[in-house]
Amino acid sequence: xxxxxxxxxxxxxxxxxxxxxxxxxxxxxxxxxxxxxxxxxxxxxxxxxxxxxxxxxxxxxxxxxxxxxxxxxxxxxxxxxxxxxxxxxxxxxxxxxxxxxxxxxxxxxxxxxxxxxxxxxxxxxxxxxxxxxxxxxxxxxxxxxxxxxxxxxxxxxxxxxxxxxxxxxxxxxxxxxxxxxxxxxxxxxxxxxxxxxxxxxxxxxxxxxxxxxxxxxxxxxxxxxxxxxxxxxxxxxxxxxxxxxxxxxxxxxxxxxxxxxxxxxxxxxxxxxxxxxxxxxxxxxxxxxxxxxxxxxxxxxxxxxxxxxxxxxxxxxxxxxxxxxxxxxxxxxxxxxxxxxxxxxxxxxxxxxxxxxxxxxxxxxxxxxxxxxxxxxxxxxxxxxxxxxxxxxxxxxxxxxxxxxxxxxxxxxxxxxxxxxxxxxxxxxxxxxxxxxxxxxxxxxxxxxxxxxxxxxxxxxxxxxxxxxxxxxxxxxxxxxxxxxxxxxxxxxxxxxxxxxxxxxxxxxxxxxxxxxxxxxxxxxxxxxxxxxxxxxxxxxxxxxxxxxxxxxxxxxxxxxxxxxxxxxxxxxxxxxxxxxxxxxxxxxxxxxxxxxxxxxxxxxxxxxxxxxxxxxxxxxxxxxxxxxxxxxxxxxxxxxxxxxxxxxxxxxxxxxxxxxxxxxxxxxxxxxxxxxxxxxxxxxxxxxxxxxxxxxxxxxxxxxxxxxxxxxxxxxxxxxxxxxxxxxxxxx
Amino acid sequence: xxxxxxxxxxxxxxxxxxxxxxxxxxxxxxxxxxxxxxxxxxxxxxxxxxxxxxxxxxxxxxxxxxxxxxxxxxxxxxxxxxxxxxxxxxxxxxxxxxxxxxxxxxxxxxxxxxxxxxxxxxxxxxxxxxxxxxxxxxxxxxxxxxxxxxxxxxxxxxxxxxxxxxxxxxxxxxxxxxxxxxxxxxxxxxxxxxxxxxxxxxxxxxxxxxxxxxxxxxxxxxxxxxxxxxxxxxxxxxxxxxxxxxxxxxxxxxxxxxxxxxxx
Numbered sequence: 001x002x003x004x005x006x007x008x009x010x011x012x013x014x015x016x017x018x019x020x021x022x023x024x025x026x027x028x029x030x031x032x033x034x035x036x037x038x039x040x041x042x043x044x045x046x047x048x049x050x051x052x053x054x055x056x057x058x059x060x061x062x063x064x065x066x067x068x069x070x071x072x073x074x075x076x077x078x079x080x081x082x083x084x085x086x087x088x089x090x091x092x093x094x095x096x097x098x099x100x101x102x103x104x105x106x107x108x109x110x111x112x113x114x115x116x117x118x119x120x121x122x123x124x125x126x127x128x129x130x131x132x133x134x135x136x137x138x139x140x141x142x143x144x145x146x147x148x149x150x151x152x153x154x155x156x157x158x159x160x161x162x163x164x165x166x167x168x169x170x171x172x173x174x175x176x177x178x179x180x181x182x183x184x185x186x187x188x189x190x191x192x193x194x195x196x197x198x199x200x201x202x203x204x205x206x207x208x209x210x211x212x213x214x215x216x217x218x219x220x221x222x223x224x225x226x227x228x229x230x231x232x233x234x235x236x237x238x239x240x241x242x243x244x245x246x247x248x249x250x251x252x253x254x255x256x257x258x259x260x261x262x263x264x265x266x267x268x269x270x271x272x273x274x275x276x277x278x279x280x281x282x283x284x285x286x287x288x289x290x291x292x293x294x295x296x297x298x299x300x301x302x303x304x305x306x307x308x309x310x311x312x313x314x315x316x317x318x319x320x321x322x323x324x325x326x327x328x329x330x331x332x333x334x335x336x337x338x339x340x341x342x343x344x345x346x347x348x349x350x351x352x353x354x355x356x357x358x359x360x361x362x363x364x365x366x367x368x369x370x371x372x373x374x375x376x377x378x379x380x381x382x383x384x385x386x387x388x389x390x391x392x393x394x395x396x397x398x399x400x401x402x403x404x405x406x407x408x409x410x411x412x413x414x415x416x417x418x419x420x421x422x423x424x425x426x427x428x429x430x431x432x433x434x435x436x437x438x439x440x441x442x443x444x445x446x447x448x449x450x451x452x453x454x455x456x457x458x459x460x461x462x463x464x465x466x467x468x469x470x471x472x473x474x475x476x477x478x479x480x481x482x483x484x485x486x487x488x489x490x491x492x493x494x495x496x497x498x499x500x501x502x503x504x505x506x507x508x509x510x511x512x513x514x515x516x517x518x519x520x521x522x523x524x525x526x527x528x529x530x531x532x533x534x535x536x537x538x539x540x541x542x543x544x545x546x547x548x549x550x551x552x553x554x555x556x557x558x559x560x561x562x563x564x565x566x567x568x569x570x571x572x573x574x575x576x577x578x579x580x581x582x583x584x585x586x587x588x589x590x591x592x593x594x595x596x597x598x599x600x601x602x603x604x605x606x607x608x609x610x611x612x613x614x615x616x617x618x619x620x621x622x623x624x625x626x627x628x629x630x631x632x633x634x635x636x637x638x639x640x641x642x643x644x645x646x647x648x649x650x651x652x653x654x655x656x657x658x659x660x661x662x663x664x665x666x667x668x669x670x671x672x673x674x675x676x677x678x679x680x681x682x683x684x685x686x687x688x689x690x691x692x693x694x695x696x697x698x699x700x701x702x703x704x705x706x707x708x709x710x711x712x713x714x715x716x717x718x719x720x721x722x723x724x725x726x727x728x729x730x731x732x733x
Numbered sequence: 734x735x736x737x738x739x740x741x742x743x744x745x746x747x748x749x750x751x752x753x754x755x756x757x758x759x760x761x762x763x764x765x766x767x768x769x770x771x772x773x774x775x776x777x778x779x780x781x782x783x784x785x786x787x788x789x790x791x792x793x794x795x796x797x798x799x800x801x802x803x804x805x806x807x808x809x810x811x812x813x814x815x816x817x818x819x820x821x822x823x824x825x826x827x828x829x830x831x832x833x834x835x836x837x838x839x840x841x842x843x844x845x846x847x848x849x850x851x852x853x854x855x856x857x858x859x860x861x862x863x864x865x866x867x868x869x870x871x872x873x874x875x876x877x878x879x880x881x882x883x884x885x886x887x888x889x890x891x892x893x894x895x896x897x898x899x900x901x902x903x904x905x906x907x908x909x910x911x912x913x914x915x916x917x918x919x920x921x922x923x924x925x926x927x928x929x930x931x932x933x934x935x936x937x938x939x940x941x942x943x944x945x946x947x948x949x950x951x952x953x954x955x956x957x958x959x960x961x962x963x964x965x966x967x968x969x970x971x972x973x974x975x976x977x978x979x980x981x982x983x984x985x986x987x988x989x990x991x992x993x994x995x996x997x
Contacts, residue, residue, distance in 0.1 A: 038917075040920070042967075044963075046963065047967035075917065677872075687871075
């Protein structure tokens with residue numbers, strides 16, 4: 001009996017020993033043999049596993065037997081899987097090498113001179129930055145103007161990028177080009193954009209050396225992605241002295257179908273009544289904006305998005321011109337609709353298509369000037385991204401664009417006489433044409449097998465059949481990650497763009513003009529202290545060729561040229577003690593021989609020093625104070641040095657001095673914003689704000705107007721030439 | 734009849750006496766440990782009544798000694814869980830929200846408790862956003878500042894990274910949210926918890942199971958279901974009855990993997 005018990009105990013012990021756990025241990029490292037901490041190492045379909053330590057070491061026990069898959073996961077790296085046979089093993093030791101994933105590659109290939117709304121891609125300008133920039137009226141374009149590379153030529157919303165004219169920067173929404181994203185257009189520019197912040201999901205801006213993806217553009221790109229299917233129902237109502245706004249996000253079917261809608265009505269009368277200046281208007285500027293989108297996710301990866309904007313504004317301004325005092329009436333209407341489709345095919349190919357139609361009309365009336373401009377654009381675009389492997393992807397795409405402009409009405413014969421009875425030119429000019437473009441770009445991380453060296457090498461081709469014009473643009477971007485914090489980037493490329501379409505007019509332009517050309521050279525150094533704090537310094541040189549130049553024979557030819565050299569610096573920070581903000585500085589020297597500038601001259605965009613300081617601080621739990629301090633060198637202008645009397649018209653013609661030989665006074669402005677955040681009735685998240693624009697009442701001017709014989713001049717104040725106070729609130733529910 | 738009543742009264746007083754005896758017999762530290770055990774049990778089963786018992790114990794200790802910050806911390810932790818449950822129970826949320834904030838503010842301003850206090854306060858404010866996410870504009874900057882301070886004061890505080898991660902995961906990308914950053918924070922949380930040595934502290938050591946659950950959720954969002962299954966199973970190997978994972982997360986993931994989850 002005893003012996004039976006003894007045998008049974010032995011068998012039991014044997015069985016117990018057979019349940020002995022197996023130890024799995026090893027090291028995880030990257031391709032440089034650098035240990036990787038916090039890698040999740042685990043066996044499939046089990047809870048057996050562990051996270052690697054600071055030295056990349058891991059060790060755990062398992063009771064599992066037979067064949068099993070061991071995995072190692074670390075975000076930013078390719079997933080590692082290996083089959084292990086645990087049969088008759090007591091201990092398994094193995095080394096795991098993780099390779100950087102495509103996602104990580106995408107981040108490392110990000111080009112110089114760019115910033116976006118996504119973290120991990122270098123410099124970030126998030127929606128919250130846009131919303132809380134003092135004086136920015138939550139307008140993306142006005143907030144962008146505080147970033148380096150965008151010069152403070154005027155207070156308008158248009159982007160003057162590194163010495164470029166605003167038409168040299170394009171705006172794209174969900175792949176589609178939009179040529180008129182502004183409201184309140186006047187001869188001094190536009191005040192705000194039509195793109196409502198509520199709709200922006202992601203944003204990418206580049207001030208030079210950008211990808212071959214973007215064509216027919218010389219200086220800058222703003223690429224916006226709008227929101228998709230909303231996750232939750234959410235509405236907000238905003239009201240201020242200048243504007244009222246309602247927006248809502250409405251999911252219909254979770255993760256499948258939803259709407260986004262925004263209505264915005266501005267009425268500036270109260271703001272001018274409070275701050276003065278109402279007498280300058282015969283019709284205080286008002287605008288209306290309706291933006292909406294319908295989003296449908298028809299599969300896990302397939303999405304359809306229909307996005308549209310309807311915007312309208314009117315304004316009537318009393319104008320004190322030299323020879324004429326009257327009213328400037330502006331009336332603008334803009335419609336834009338875009339259907340975008342995106343999907344992932346064969347797991348490695350991302351495809352995006354868009355088809356858009358935009359219809360814009362703008363009427364200006366001032367004295368003899370009575371001009372209606374219409375601009376209709378149809379565009380189609382197809383972009384592909386093919387991932388060869390985790391380290392390289394090919395971008396390619398085609399775009400087709402058809403644009404038709406019409407100028408209808410009358411314009412004065414000379415710029416010094418716009419009186420209603422002045423000599424005029426009657427216009428009914430149609431300018432239309434199509435553009436076909438295509439590009440290829442190869443992005444790779446660890447290019448040529450060099451660790452931390454990434455590149456994007458691209459080429460694009462554009463053709464304008466009606467003008468029999470075409471061009472090829474090579475683009476190169478290289479980046480080298482010096483260490484965990486710093487990256488050196490360089491970009492160079494050739495960029496072509498058609499001049500302003502009105503210069504192709506057969507009446508007063510030249511239908512045979514060629515495209516303008518620019519060559520960009522950029523060298524950039526980025527230092528990321530951590531995810532919230534970053535620094536960047538960039539040197540750039542831009543060479544312009546084939547710029548349109550006025551000639552007596554052809555009206556315009558392509559013998560213009562120019563350059564822009566500069567340095568851009570930014571330090572952006574979010575500190576844990578409640579401070580956040582950024583300091584940016586840009587130095588530029590730019591000259592152009594173009595349009596009516598017969599010699600290489602300081603261009604009108606030559607703003608030598610540009611400085612912005614945005615600082616926001618929580619002074620108490622619910623109170624935030626913010627400042628926006630701007631300084632910019634005065635804009636160059638051509639002075640009037642005398643006048644000649646024209647008997648036939650009974651008007652003086654100004655005699656101009658050397659082109660752009662004078663500068664307006666330096667631009668200085670301080671905006672202050674006090675924000676109070678609270679919740680009303682336990683349900684309404686509320687923001688109350690008091691904003692002082694140009695709080696120090698510093699004088700900034702747009703230009704001068706003169707006495708009829710040009711012997712005296714007076715200043716024309718800028719939009720915010722006087723202290724302006726705005727109060728408002730928004731409620732979210 | 735009389736006998737029967739007497740017997741019932743006897744049993745009643747016997748039981749009452751026993752309870753009182755037990756209660757009076759325990760020192761505050763022992764009562765605290767009992768409360769912690771109940772709070773942990775309540776979290777595993779996600780049971781309001783058990784949380785309430787723990788709350789009563791911590792409340793009693795704190796009422797007896799208002800300088801007892803450990804008791805206040807434990808009390809506030811339970812209130813944080815009430816707010817978590819209150820995202821679907823307005824009455825519960827309303828009942829505890831103000832006192833939870835008040836208590837957490839008191840802890841965060843106390844010497845030696847700032848890192849944990851800030852984290853708990855951030856957790857509670859985060860729950861306010863969960864209940865009414867329109868408050869994100871108001872509260873997010875404050876939460877981030879509190880967590881930043883908590884991490885600066887004690888870089889090894891796993892709960893600070895946990896809450897940081899939950900914030901990152903549930904904030905829309907356009908406002909600074911990121912699944913990747915969330916996962917990095919959860920990984921840090923797990924790593925610090927796994928390095929921690931066992932202690933018999935009288936403040937509740939919470940967050941490890943939450944970190945595993947949230948890591949799984951983040952992995953699911955990144956479509957790394959193998960990793961999600963691993964962390965869920967790991968959590969169950971530690972607490973086999975952890976209801977959130979056992980009855981919600983893991984079955985849902987398995988259904989999704991099998992293509993049976995109803996997404997409508």
